[in-house]
Amino acid sequence: ANLFQHGNYLKKFTADNKLDLTSLGQTPTLGLGIYSKKYKSIKDIKDGSTVSIANDGSNLARSLGVLQQQGLVKLKGEVDATKATVDDIAFNPKNLKIKTIDAAQLARSLDTVDVALVPGNYSWAAKLDPSSALALEKQDDGVIEVFVVRTQDVDSDFGKAVKKLLVSQKFKDAIAKSEFKDFGKPTTW
Template sequence: MKKGLGILSALLLSVTLTACGSADEKENDKKIVVAASPTPHGEVVKHAAEAMEKKGYDVEVKIVNDYKVPNKLLDEGDVDANLFQHVPYLNAEKKTHHYKIEEVGKVFTTPMGVYSKKYKNLAEIPDGAEIFVSSNPAEEGRFLSFFVNEGVIKLKDGVKIEDAKFTDIVENKKNLKFNNKQSAEFLPKTYKNGEGAAVIMNSNYAIDNGIIPHKDAIALEDKSSPFANILAVQEGHKDDKKFQELIKVLQSEDMKAYINKEFGKDVVPYEK
């Protein structure tokens, strides 16, 4: 009799554990924690959370104001997704840190701009000028693109601008010097202090520091920029239903309208 009760108890425990496991799995399927830069990334995800709630999902935003942290959090499973980077940056991070991360889809572009307290346009920047840029090697082609487009700098044949490095420069007509010793978050202060001839920075850091890209920049990327920010997840999960639902919301007409209303020309929604 006792043996029978023992078997019954074991069966009941097994059923209970299975039920609990199923409940936890179901809850995890509806929960999404997204690591994002403060502005506009975090605000965009918060807006998406409202639409996702109507679909039965709970989206939580984890604000991270450091480019080196979000991929580490995602790779280690501390968050489910992140929104802060473009594909060239992700590729560089994967090469360096061997992260198992992949793109779900593109969301928007925060146009990079050239800012100066001394000059009104790129043509005015003199020979031998110092240009401050971030220490992010994945952005080097992006920094150079402004001067490549101006005909001031020429790159090696066959090098795509999104893959370009300072070492790919074969002609520098003005002998421009790129100072890349600072992290991106410190560049707004460098600009406000009037250091160097110009400062090249990401729009999200500009906006966070009260700088208005489309008004204050002397040059700004246009819609053709290949540096759209992406929703990223761990490898093998981009087709998970919850992430596909989230990218639909992030690329929706409602989201485009929200971005245009809140950020105007300073953030460009992704167009398929």
């Protein structure tokens, strides 16, 4: 079993690697955040600022989507938002310099760039406070993390127990009283 990927990543990774994996359900998820040591708000971001984003396909597209949510870029109209690349930017009104790097390095890049878009798991590990983010992504179903097992284990005792737990009131109550209370919630809640 694993719990580290959002639904969009699971779809792409299993297809690319021909794996037989299945989600048992979603879990609370810290969204991707826009962080800066230089700026205090999105509107403060200056023309020509350097912005670091993840270089892996799934998080790169997601980062571009968050930049678009904040009006910092506009993607080409017909592009698949889960597969977008820097080449799909149609409009960049602030002439942002987009720098793609390994997602694990994004929090560290805050010392050398003006703005970094950091996926939740990496921001949490780096102890970045989500409340200090200039903005957090508006999460959709595809970016909520999923609890995953081999497809052959879905109907095992373990698989059934996990499925039941993920939608239980006891789990929801525990999350509501924990440090994870402000994470994005599963769509089944």
